[in-house]
Each structure stands twice: as C-alpha cells, then as structure tokens.
Amino acid sequence: MSAPLLTLAGVHTHIGPYHILQGVDLQVPRGQLTMLLGRNGAGKSTTLRTIMGLWRASAGAIGFAGASLRGVGTADIAARGIAYVPENMGIFSDLTVRENMLLAARSGPMDGARLEWIFTLFPSLKQFWDKPAGKLSGGQKQMVAIGRALVEPRQLYMFDEPSKGLAPVMVNSMVAALRALKEQGATVLLVEQNLAVAQALGDSVAVMDAGRVIHHGAMAQLAADADLQQRLLGLHLAAAPAPAPAGEGA
Numbered sequence: 001m002s003a004p005l006l007t008l009a010g011v012h013t014h015i016g017p018y019h020i021l022q023g024v025d026l027q028v029p030r031g032q033l034t035m036l037l038g039r040n041g042a043g044k045s046t047t048l049r050t051i052m053g054l055w056r057a058s059a060g061a062i063g064f065a066g067a068s069l070r071g072v073g074t075a076d077i078a079a080r081g082i083a084y085v086p087e088n089m090g091i092f093s094d095l096t097v098r099e100n101m102l103l104a105a106r107s108g109p110m111d112g113a114r115l116e117w118i119f120t121l122f123p124s125l126k127q128f129w130d131k132p133a134g135k136l137s138g139g140q141k142q143m144v145a146i147g148r149a150l151v152e153p154r155q156l157y158m159f160d161e162p163s164k165g166l167a168p169v170m171v172n173s174m175v176a177a178l179r180a181l182k183e184q185g186a187t188v189l190l191v192e193q194n195l196a197v198a199q200a201l202g203d204s205v206a207v208m209d210a211g212r213v214i215h216h217g218a219m220a221q222l223a224a225d226a227d228l229q230q231r232l233l234g235l236h237l238a239a240a241p242a243p244a245p246a247g248e249g250a
C-alpha cells in the first residue's frame, strides 16, 4: 500500500487560551474519500483549518505528499495542491459565477474541457454563469464553492460540511458530484454531520471527539454497526434518510 497523502500525528492546536485539538492522529490515503465525522464541537473544522495553516499547530506533525506542512503559510499550502472549501463557502458575492471561477484558476485560463465537466456536475453554474453569486440560493452558492475548488486538478480536496443546510434534492446533487470526483481517483477529506451522506461516499472514516480522533477504519464497517454509530456519534443511520442518486435540483 502506498504512503498516505496526508498524515497528522499528535497535532495540538490552541485558539487563544483554549486547547482545541488535543493530539489528532489522522491518515488520508491517496485516491480515497475519507470522512471526518464527529459531534458538534468535536474539532473537525479546526482540524481542516490547522491543515491549511489558518490555525498554527502548537505541537505534532503534519505531512503532505512527503513534506512537512508545519510552519508553512496558507498560500504555500494551497499552492502545494490542496483545495479547501470552508463551511462558510468562501465565494465572492458581488462577482458573477464566471468571475468566481476565473479567480479560482490560479495557473492560467480555465481549462475548457474541465469546465464542461464541472457543468455536468453542477448545471446551475452554467445556468447562472453571468449572475452575481450572491443572488443564488444557498444550495447554488455551495455548488459554486465546490466548482471553484474543482476548477484545477488538486492533489487533495477538503470540504467542510458541503451538505449543511441544503434541501434533500441539493444534497443528492452534492453526493452525485462528489461521487463523480471520487470516481476520477481524487483524494478527498470530507467533514460531515449527515451520516447517510457519509455512508454514500466514504471509503474510510475517522471519528473525532473532544479534539482527538477516537475511531478510524472502513466507512462500510461503521455504516454496518448501529451500536458503534450510537456510541461514537450519538445517532445512527436508521434515523437518517438515505440520499437517493439523482441529478441536480434547482
């Protein structure tokens, strides 16, 4: 088996006086979709922000593609090949969808074939191409945010709760798009609260609690074990509606 693309070992993060990450160990294998699950406040978003250098790890090691990310600035981390879509999406409301996409293409003009592929994943991007992104619905904005992350191939894509607040039909579209990305062999680290989404997409899973990873393994194993789900997450799949495979809604 090849070395994981991303490895966190004993990572601690302090935010002001608060000791938030308390020794996170996490491995993201290449070519897989790794779910990062956990209850509210477990430290999932802080983990992604620490990987991106938006919070400085106070201890521990973060390795990406064979090199250390500790002490590296956020822009350099992004330039090494990590796309990151935060929970608040990070799109420019006053700019059109086209301008949002153009700005995301760092290495030159957008690749036409790749853009067509993104349009097949998210038809609303094409539909609202010249519309200010701020005028779109919440779900459509989320599609723009993901579309921006996909505009150029990256080694690792990290998405923080892309299904949050979306209507079920939009969740289905999101799942279909992430599945298509995965089928291209992309490496993805996906934070989720929606266990049904996690089950639909995850190859492997890490579960966080109180600033640590308390479980890691195959997603299929966690999906099949209601007791484990209850113990780790306080909920289980029977309580969550499964997203159906579907095309994008409006």
Ligand SMILES: Nc1ncnc2c1ncn2[C@@H]1O[C@H](COP(=O)(O)OP(=O)(O)OP(=O)(O)O)[C@@H](O)[C@H]1O
Pocket: 015, 018, 020, 038, 039, 040, 041, 042, 043, 044, 045, 046, 047, 193
């Ligand atoms: N800027 C901040 N200042 C102080 N505490 C923070 C800050 N950001 C996060 N925290 C705290 O860190 C802990 C972990 O938060 P984090 O957002 O990483 O959790 P999460 O697992 O992503 O949860 P959620 O699903 O609710 O977003 C929480 O207790 C939160 O209150």
